Amino acid sequence: MDYSITKFLWSLLGLFIILNWGMLMSSTMRRVGARLAGRIGVPMYQPWIDLAKLMALKTWLSHGVMYYIGPVFRLVGGVGMFLFMPIIFGSEIWSNYSFSGDLILLLYFQSFGMLGMAMGASDSSSPHASIGISRGLAQFAAVEVPMTLAVIAIAIQHQTFSFNSIMEAQQGGVLNWTIFTNPLASIAGMLAMLGAMSHSPFNLVKAPNEIPIGPPTEYHSSFLSVLRTNSAIIHVVEAALFMNLFFGGADTWLMYIVKTFFVYFISVFVGMVFPRMKVEDSVRWFLKWPTAVGIIAVLVAAYWK
Amino acid sequence: MQKGINNLIEKFGASDLVERRSGLSFITVDQTKAVAAITHLKDIDGYTVLSFITAADWIEDGKMQLTYMLNNPAEVAEIAIRVMLERKKEAGESMETIHHLWPNAKKWQQELKEMYGVDFPTSPGVNDSFILEGWDDMPPNRRDFDTKQYAEDTFFPRGGRVTHDPATYMREQLDPKDPQYYTKKKKKDINS
């Protein structure tokens, strides 16, 4: 078979695995949260049922073209992040479409989803959706600052914008991981991760019952199922992004699953401990400590390389 | 006697004083002098808080009673001014407004207009609907409004509703063989 077709099929298989892993992880984390509250929590298979049910719901609504494109845009953001990041380090078939500048492209894809939602939400004629998305964009812009600073610091440290090179530099032992070789950038990046994962305390923008549910107020049935599919994918991919940057990447699927689980678990753990922050507070917080640490990390990387 | 009551009796011809307990008195004032009496109580005697305005329908006497509950926070005393209006057959008793003394009075008056049909001309927004939306019948708290009849006509009552007299029903349930047992026993206890 043609090489490009096999590569595409391998990527598709990877996407399928990651989608299911993301759904399993989301129900696991919900059970963890429930146990913390003294409950039993949802069954492990709940996300799949929800997805099937949402697809089976009937809809007659139309709010215009942008309303349809919004969830698709968001899904493109998640899938795009997946496609341009190598899954397994050193593996030819699981390297996806990564190239030498993939880190920059990934940073763009991160904001893709939120922008898509903004387009869709503004067309859905629900005032709640507009308020929700403006708050979401404000918080996301604040999260981007420390994250970009951390990425710049790492790029200076390794003199590259390629995931493969960054992961390669971290091979050969735990002490070679960025989290030990560049702790300042790691701190800034991991704090930004809490915002990027949009878990509590930074999940006000998508929390149920908040004005009243954030951007997807009007989205229902298959639209919502697309959004939920994307959130399953993006949680794993975000975790993989930080795993690749700070925790040395993964060289087997087992390592991939273990590491993404723990990176995701950090954000869940923080979310279980801290209550939600108001959007204006979280914006201020991101622009204060993580940004300060990020700036120092860039300066240190620039002068002490 | 509470502060201000002497004034009410001497200056405004108030009558029918009922002292429930120290610091709570009910007194009846003539309709024409009521607003003047309330103003006097507020400005001079320190009854600065309007707790509520309410109404009672004395259909047998042909009266509609308004009660203004005033509170004196400094002396922890309350005084209720009763005003007896002539009850009209088709709603629309009229009373002077007191929203110039307490702005919140207009909401009470709006509610009284809606629920009892007592009109307060010149009170702002008195004709707007307050709780009921789209009500086009008699004000529902007037006693000649038959709420059961209205509910039966308007809604769709489901059959099979049974009403029991609680006392007899309990007795039958407790001892079906001798329903009067507990009654007899009670009488015997009293006699002995």
Add this chain to the structure above:
Amino acid sequence: MEEKKDKFLAPENEVRQVSAPDGSIIEVDPLKDYFSQEKPEPYKVGSGPVENFLNWARAESLWVLGFGTGCGSIEIPPLVTPRFDMYRFGVQMRATPRQSNVFIISGYLAIKTLKRAIRAYEQMPSPKYIVALGSCTINGGMYYDSYNTINRLDQYLPVDAYIAGCMPRPEALLAGFAELKKLIKAGKGHKANEYVENLEWYKTNQKKIIKDWNMPDYNW
């Protein structure tokens, strides 16, 4: 609403003339021009193993609209606490009618609330279910002679499951959900179609008591 003047018509819904940017005068009837006039149509109920699977999925994923209509809604918060934990059964709360498919009418329904309940119900995507909680929804309960609360809910909205009691305990609610699940799995959870097919009758009943209608005939 068309010919004779509706005395409860809100001022913002009155037919009025507005001038367009180019200077021409346009007559605007807000209820007709600003809202969709489409009538809903019953959806097609499938059959076979796919439909059975979907019915199972619908039954195991009940998303409840967080709208407490009466005193019975106090029984719903305990359901999400450790003692009753309705998440075990796939029952979750949602904040918007667009994303929910179970509507719990919790207790008495004032005429005012009925109007909002109708709006919320019609905005929910089908298939959707109504669980009527408490005696008030069955025969009026202790408010059977009240001028302001309805007696029988099924005259205004299609009810899938009743939970009797005044008030029913949270356990009764869980039993009600179990009953609803049985109905859905048996393929009997298509009351939304019934509502659409008998829309005329439901609308006549609703409009009989909601006199200030002030909304389109069907809220999309």
